[in-house]
Amino acid sequence: MAxxxxxxxxTASFNQKASGYVEKxxxxxxxxxxxxxxxxxxxxxxTQYVYKHLxxxxxxxxxxxxxxxxxxxNHMVSAASSSEGIRWQTIWSSDVTFGTITH
Numbered sequence: 001m002a003x004x005x006x007x008x009x010x011t012a013s014f015n016q017k018a019s020g021y022v023e024k025x026x027x028x029x030x031x032x033x034x035x036x037x038x039x040x041x042x043x044x045x046x047t048q049y050v051y052k053h054l055x056x057x058x059x060x061x062x063x064x065x066x067x068x069x070x071x072x073x074n075h076m077v078s079a080a081s082s083s084e085g086i087r088w089q090t091i092w093s094s095d096v097t098f099g100t101i102t103h
Contacts, residue, residue: 018054021053021054022050029041030042035048035060036049044064045060048065
């Protein structure tokens with residue numbers, strides 16, 4: 001009897017596949033606005049390229065990707081640092097104060 005939904009040593013999640021594939025681009029491949037490994041990639045170009053390689057379509061620019069991935073209720077999924085891990089993060093707060101600059 002086959003079990004469904006059970007992971008095994010041969011099953012890799014999308015995130016595992018993406019993190020393994022993206023390692024090949026570590027190094028001096030950065031180019032502002034870049035979307036190809038042969039000419040250079042910027043951060044959103046790299047993300048789009050990796051997703052496309054793994055069969056998923058996402059927008060090209062950082063702003064469009066932000067809109068694509070953000071979750072409702074003024075929160076988004078964030079991976080800001082390895083020490084914090086992946087977590088929910090508030091996008092904005094209504095409790096903002098602004099100072100003034102005088103000359």
